[in-house]
Amino acid sequence: MSDTTIPETSRKDWMSDQEVRWCPGCGDYSILAAVQLALPDMGVRREEVVFVSGIGCAARFPYYMNTYGMHSIHGRAPAIATGLAMARPDLHVFVVSGDGDALSIGGNHLIHALRRNVNLTILLFNNQIYGLTKGQYSPTSETGKVTKSTPFGSIEKPFNPVSVALGAEASFVARTHDMDRNHMMDTIKRAHDHQGASIVEIYQNCNVFNDGAFGQITAKSARDEMLIDLRHGEPILFGADRQRGVVLDGGGVRLAEVADVGMDAVLVHDETRPDPSIAFMLSRIATGPHEPTPVGVFRAVGRDEYGSRVNQQLAAAQEQRGPGDLHDLLRSGATWEVA
């Protein structure tokens, strides 16, 4: 690695020789393309990139990337990636997960990776369904959802992944969707650039078991009125004529017509607020993908990255006590000689 220039790459360089085997029409194809197209702009070498996944349709992702990768076990990718990132701060570690993998069986690992702020880029493909096991409800499925395991409708309240991540005080939280390649690429690049744990919820269509789950907000014709694009430093506006906006009101946020409240009342988005409360309020605007829904970066704050703090402690210990000497260690307790 003496050559410091990063080789120019194109999408093809990031594609493995393995045949991609998702269902035809699956949203995962467009996410894979967005990642492979974004990587050449991230300033990284192929050999320094590792994709770690758990189990689920999304978890096949590493096999399709011409990088290092591990397809592990259900829910554990954030834990495995934590060990890898601690051991090897020189690597760029991505975690690819789904709503069941990240928020059900692996929920504990996800929140703790975010809390510790391990240097990971976590891509959470949310299709609100179990696909690989053929159509059971997931922790993000809407209440009332009829599936094979909920023939009378789900009676559970779903998780909002962005709210969960903000609740864990993740330092970078964003949302994008599989119908907008450029938005995906921009969001994933920003997530990768972030020092510490970043999580991107990607609304992903499962055309076999939950087709059209996000259609009401992600269809081209719907986006203007249904997607609220969060841009740092700008008033939060949406609508074909940017005629609607988000305003702070009575300890919460609500949607309003700009004409009614005036532009000055519209909330200016600040992703760097140390307190995650307003970002959390923004994450609560939509109760599901059938109402105007914010996308983009909710939160991006600087915070000590875990692996570098680990290494600082190691370096400090070596400075204070010198590099470890095994002979001395064995004699560090009380010793005596037998002649």
Add this chain to the structure above:
Amino acid sequence: MSDTSTQPTGERTESIDRVIIRFAGDSGDGMQLTGDRFTSASAMFGNDLATLPDFPAEIRAPAGTIAGVSAFQVHISDHDITTPGDAPDVLVAMNPAALRSDLHRLKGNGSVILNIDAFTDRNLDKAGYAADPREDGSLDAYKVYEVPMTEMTKKAVEHLGVKPRDAERSKNFFALGLVSWMYTRPAEHTLEWIQQKFGKDQQVADANVAAFKAGHAFGETAELFDHAYEVKPAEKVPGTYTNITGNVALAWGLIAASQLADMPLFLGSYPITPASDILHELSKHKNFGVRTLQAEDEIAGVGSAIGAAYGGHLAITTTSGPGVALKGEAIGLAVSLELPLVVVDIQRGGPSTGLPTKTEASDLLMAMYGRHGESPMPIVAASTPAGCFDAAIEACRIALKYRTPVFLLSDGYLANGAEPWKLPDVDSLPDIATTFATEPNGTNDAGTPVHHPYERDADTLARSWALPGTPGLEHRIGGLEKADKTGNVSYDPANHELMTHLRQAKLEGIAKDIPDAVLEGDADADLVVVGWGSTWGAISGGVDRVRAAGHKIARIHLTHLHPFPQNLGELLSGFDRALVPELNLGQLSKVLRAEFLIDAKTVSKVRGLPFTAVEIESAILDTLGVAQNGAAK
């Protein structure tokens, strides 16, 4: 058991060859500390020793009750010993509950030292005594020393201005001073240690010193004790010694392995009794480049270790039985990924939460078979506290050389037990370094040179290991069955069968690379005692006794349990029967029967305590006694 020597070494000092002392009191009385300091002083004096901390799972059970009794047993000797001893010679009981719970352990005519200040009506009642045992004749078979420890401690520290309530806390040091005098332990080491340990609060340090000296002086001057006993230093192999517990030895063994392999050490762990001390110990040694992660749960403990292993670190996860159960799926992943990983199981009583602070060795079959699918894993078991050091290095060696997760079994008794350890010469430790792939070892369908992660070394069957960061060797591994050589996902029936056999063959091949089993004792005996793990000491003692009585008996002690040493079958075939003492219901027996079709008889103990030498002796004699061919001579 403590034979009185005929050589008095001084006017009032009587020389004995060994003594077993049990300190027992309330959980809050500091008995573990007292026992530990007495052990340390004895080690410095040059005695051989073995210890058994015996404490309740509850941090603080109600004071004064039987449930709250915490004890520490130490066996000191002027010759090599192997167990914490059978029946104690001396019981120090700090309250009635300690007396009631532990008196039955004491040998006949043993000594009882009582803190009579604790023998109040209320405490007697809490301990379940209907009448004061000092007055109802129940102690007549023992030498009883009644000492007002609390009051004398209070008086001793009065001049320091210590509040009476705080003064009482020093009474364990009074007891330590008293017993130190009785067994002529040098005081300097303990006094220095008190200053070091409590130096931050000088008043507390002074109070403990005053209490210790008062206890020592009491022993010396009171009419109560007419003899001081001396246990002379043991004759040991020349060298530098330290006193070490199993968990610290194991942690140091892992650090040593990291240096010997020239790979950074990574520990992913979740706190659990009795394994946590390894996490604590390794967390201290960051200057050795040791990274420790206290993970969010057991699964993340092993998961993070697998991630670190993938990144090229020597990766460890430490736990006890319940944690192994949780880690099972991830350990199976490591088997499939064929990555080096050491899973340390400090066994305790089960099932479920079981007996967290009590020892048992009942996870052998879980280590061997406790994963789904055909998921073979090597198993290494430590036999002694100090032996945990070598066992840790050996487990790491196998893991690295064969790219496999390895189980390292210890137990609560080894973990907390201490013994003198002759320190090894660091330069004599084995080189366990491994090699990583740096160049492509295959080509893909397009003819491009690539890395095939499941190309194997012809001799060891270890797969080729390329670390992330190596240009041109990008590859993917995973838990799905992979095609031979390329590692690509494969559902091909013949390939799965091939890979299943390859993983098994790799495991079995390790037998060529481990030491032969050693037969000790009488090769022409009819009966062989086969043991593993922490039963080593008790079996040694038991076999020695049987042989000393003129009977023929052989023994084999196993460190490698999967695979077994190559010569084990042949060794066993030389005997009519095998006796297998285990702290479980017969797990090794079952495997020996299955592997070698031998008549293996189990000697079982599941009382949360190690075997004693006497129990092993009696089991052997029982077996010899029922023999039809007159093996007993």
